Amino acid sequence: xxxxxxxxxxxxxxxxxxxxxxxxxxxxxxxxxxxxxxxxxxxxxxxxxxxxxxxxxxxxxxxxxxxxxxxxxxxxxxxxxxxxxxxxxxxxxxxxxxxxxxxxxxxxxxxxxxxxxxxxxxxxxxxxxxxxxxxxxxxxxxxxxxxxxxxxxxxxxxxxxxxxxxxxxxxxxxxxxxxxxxxxxxxxxxxxxxxxxxxxxxxxxxxxxxxxxxxxxxxxxxxxxxxxxxxxxxxxxxxxxxxxxxxxxxxxxxxxxxxxxxxxxxxxxxxxxxxxxxxxxxxxxxxxxxxxxxxxxxxxxxxxxxxxxxxxxxxxxxxxxxxxxxxxxxxxxxxxxxxxxxxxxxxxxxxxxxxxxxxxxxxxxxxxxxxxxxxxxxxxxxxxxxxxxxxxxxxxxxxxxxxxxxxxxxxxxxxxxxxxxxxxxxxxxxxxxxxxxxxxxxxxxxxxxxxxxxxxxxxxx
Ligand code: FAD
Ligand code: NAI
Numbered sequence: 001x002x003x004x005x006x007x008x009x010x011x012x013x014x015x016x017x018x019x020x021x022x023x024x025x026x027x028x029x030x031x032x033x034x035x036x037x038x039x040x041x042x043x044x045x046x047x048x049x050x051x052x053x054x055x056x057x058x059x060x061x062x063x064x065x066x067x068x069x070x071x072x073x074x075x076x077x078x079x080x081x082x083x084x085x086x087x088x089x090x091x092x093x094x095x096x097x098x099x100x101x102x103x104x105x106x107x108x109x110x111x112x113x114x115x116x117x118x119x120x121x122x123x124x125x126x127x128x129x130x131x132x133x134x135x136x137x138x139x140x141x142x143x144x145x146x147x148x149x150x151x152x153x154x155x156x157x158x159x160x161x162x163x164x165x166x167x168x169x170x171x172x173x174x175x176x177x178x179x180x181x182x183x184x185x186x187x188x189x190x191x192x193x194x195x196x197x198x199x200x201x202x203x204x205x206x207x208x209x210x211x212x213x214x215x216x217x218x219x220x221x222x223x224x225x226x227x228x229x230x231x232x233x234x235x236x237x238x239x240x241x242x243x244x245x246x247x248x249x250x251x252x253x254x255x256x257x258x259x260x261x262x263x264x265x266x267x268x269x270x271x272x273x274x275x276x277x278x279x280x281x282x283x284x285x286x287x288x289x290x291x292x293x294x295x296x297x298x299x300x301x302x303x304x305x306x307x308x309x310x311x312x313x314x315x316x317x318x319x320x321x322x323x324x325x326x327x328x329x330x331x332x333x334x335x336x337x338x339x340x341x342x343x344x345x346x347x348x349x350x351x352x353x354x355x356x357x358x359x360x361x362x363x364x365x366x367x368x369x370x371x372x373x374x375x376x377x378x379x380x381x382x383x384x385x386x387x388x389x390x391x392x393x394x395x396x397x398x399x400x401x402x403x404x405x406x407x408x409x410x411x412x413x414x415x416x417x418x419x420x421x422x423x424x425x426x427x428x429x430x431x432x433x434x435x436x437x438x439x440x441x442x443x444x445x446x447x448x449x450x451x452x453x454x455x456x457x458x459x460x461x
Contacts, residue, residue, distance in 0.1 A: 005029050005132040007330060009323075010125050010276070013041015014316040015139030015307025017099050020195040021322030024106030025184055026331040027214045031109035033125055039099035039110065040092075042140050042308070043316040046160045049095055051183055052433045053088035054163065055347050060189040062349075067386065075397040079169065079191060088163070093129050134302050134330050137283075137291055138323060139276060141269040141308035149236045149265060155243050156236055159184060168192045169261035173245050177204035177231050179346050180266035182216075185225065186348050188262075193227050196258060200267075202230040205346065209358040209407035211393060216352055216409055219389055231256070236263055248431065271309040286311075296326045296335075304330075318342050341424045345414040350390050353417035356405030359395060368398035372430060372454030374446045376410040378461040381441040387411035392450040394420070394430055401454070402431035406447075414446050430454040 007014045007023050009012045012034030012389030023030040038045060064077045103110050113125035117137075123130050142343060143158040145151060153161035162184045168191045174181040177199035189195040197204070203213045204220075204227065217227065228247065234255075235246040247256045271289045278285060284292045284299050291305040295410040298305055304326045307319030318337075372394040377380040390410030396403050406420035423433055434451040438444055445460075452458040 002172045003029070003131075004121075005031055005130065005136045007031075007134045007136055007327070008033060008115070008130060008132040009136045009138055010117070010123065010382055011041060011138035011140055011307070011309075012039040012099070012309060013138060013140045013319060014043050015323040016041065017103075017137065018320040019136050019138060019229055019306060019322070019327045020108040021102055021106045022324045023330065024103075024108040024328035026327060026333070027332060028289050028327070030107075030327075031111050031130070032103065033111045033115040033123065035112075035114040037101070037112065038093075038096040040096040040191075041138075043319075044099070048316050049424065050088050050163045051159070051180075051187075052093045052347055054084070054187045055183060057084045057087065058187045059349050062190040064161060067406065069413035077170070078292070079215075080092050081166070081191070085164070097137060110145050110318065114274060115273065116301070117281050117283075119281055120300050123198070134289050135303065136323070136326055137273070137276065137298070137303065137305040137309060138319070139309045140319075141314055142272045143265065144268045145237075145352045146233060146265060146267060146272060149175075149233070151265055155238060155263065158265055159418060162188070162262075162264045167351070168388065170194065171196070171260040172262045172264060173198065173243075173244070173258055173260040174264045174266060175225065175245075175441050176265070176267040177201075177229070178206065178266060178268065181264065182348050184264060184266070186223075188408070189223065189225060191259050193262075196232050196260070198228045198233055198245070198247055198258075201233050202250075205228070205352070207358075208352070208354060209393065209405070210360055212352060212354070212407045212409050215390065216346075216348075220348075228256070228258075243276070243284070262269070265283070269314055273309055296329065298323060312339065313344065315342065315344065334443060338425065343421045345417060347414060350387070350437045351408075351412065351414040353408045353413040354406065355417055356403070357395065358405060358407065362395060362404060367404070369404060370398050370401075370430075370454050371395060372450045372452065372458070374450035374453055374458055374461065376443065378449075379441075379443055379446045381443050382411065382446070384441065385411065385443075387443075392416070392446045394433075394447075394450045394454055396430040396451075396454045398440060401431055402427055403430050403433070408445070408447075412443050416447055417419075419444060419447055 006028035007030045009032040020032040065159045155250045172193040174185045306322035308314045328335035343355040375391045377388040393407045395405040430451040438448045449458045
């Protein structure tokens with residue numbers, strides 16, 4: 001009989017691999033079981049990283065085509081999709097191998113295989129059983145499907161297929177104006193596709209601050225994205241020349257058909273716990289299949305869950321923080337995640353970033369608040385860079401001035417949101433940022449000016 005592990009982590013994505021590495025650092029005997037050949041989960045293999053590689057490359061392509069001339073740069077620009085895809089693969093390979101290196105460095109055993117929980121102390125992998133004191137479920141999520149729509153990853157694709165198209169489609173139709181639809185839709189639009197986005201709701205980016213939703217819609221429309229809001233897809237069928245998408249108004253009636261080359265289905269993701277043995281051990285899930293937890297503990301002692309397979313935003317950094325917290329709790333330390341301060345970034349051009357409560361959430365909760373806003377059109381660095389679209393919006397408590405939320409749209413806001421997240425983690429007031437010296441000229445001065453605007457003393461507009 002082999003030695004008993006302190007932790008067996010099932011799943012090698014951001015939740016699982018960070019849990020395993022932290023456990024290794026803390027001297028625990030830990031192994032990470034991953035069904036894929038490579039580590040890194042959805043995020044590194046078919047999610048965050050390949051999508052950002054293509055977003056970056058396609059943004060450079062579009063910038064070179066549209067903006068170079070105005071800045072006095074003459075260039076002939078030509079797309080080489082194969083090389084672009086190769087560069088993306090290279091980035092993914094480097095990073096997944098990097099996790100394998102970090103496992104070795106931190107004495108984490110990597111077991112390649114599909115894990116099945118037999119009981120609270122036993123996991124079976126391909127017929128072999130391993131004993132453990134704790135099991136961490138970090139099995140992630142998979143694409144949610146639409147009834148009657150068969151994803152073939154060729155003409156009707158999920159995000160995974162959309163990251164691997166071998167040629168630029170003339171037309172792409174995206175179902176769902178959420179994060180994946182806008183990011184991957186942007187990639188193919190920039191490379192030359194005509195983009196239509198069909199969304200069930202009457203607005204894009206559900207859950208984001210209303211003002212950001214409106215501004216983002218305006219900017220994407222300027223980029224020639226066609227939005228079909230308040231419309232639901234009723235069927236997708238392949239034709240000789242492409243794909244036919246039938247829709248009707250969300251409220252019913254008003255049918256409309258679209259002919260397209262590629263359909264991207266991105267209507268959300270669902271927890272992935274298939275074949276894991278949850279029913280056998282009695283781990284409870286909710287109606288939608290998310291593993292129920294209380295401070296990361298499932299209802300079965302010794303079994304924990306982190307990341308996309310459990311509640312909360314489906315984000316890599318949320319999964320990572322939960323993985324670290326669980327390793328620390330098992331090691332007898334005070335593992336903790338602050339769910340009020342989890343930033344979200346949409347990596348379109350311009351980027352969209354948020355942290356904390358939205359205007360709508362504060363109104364609904366009846367919390368008194370003040371608003372400070374600053375447009376990038378009044379920021380000197382944004383003007384020098386010819387990137388003046390967007391604004392920074394800060395929400396602070398009306399009486400205490402504590403920052404309750406930040407919502408931004410503009411070039412580079414995905415990096416700027418970190419400043420506000422840090423301030424919120426320290427429970428800073430908006431005046432704390434307003435009185436912090438920011439380097440000039442930087443786009444982050446817009447954050448400072450928005451904080452000044454909370455008390456209406458912004459000086460650069
Ligand atoms: P996963 O990363 O899904 O990892 C789970 C792993 O478990 C998988 O590798 C799976 O093979 C393995 N597994 C499952 N069951 C078993 C089993 N029984 N035995 C062994 N192995 C098993 N988030 C961001 O924060 N920023 C982004 O920019 C971003 N971009 C994204 C782009 C796309 C296209 C997609 C699809 C997602 C994106 N996400 C992004 C979301 C992010 O990828 C997820 O939130 C994150 O990967 C969740 O981590 P996880 O560890 O919970 O699960
Ligand atoms: P999403 O939840 O962001 O958006 C799905 C959209 O589809 C919603 O607007 C919804 O109203 C719409 N929808 C649902 N059913 C529909 C229907 N039948 N017809 C038309 N529209 C419909 O989900 P998405 O974009 O699939 O992303 C999944 C997850 O991946 C997200 O939770 C996100 O957190 C994560 N992700 C994060 C990224 C980031 O952080 N930059 C990038 C990509 C994904």
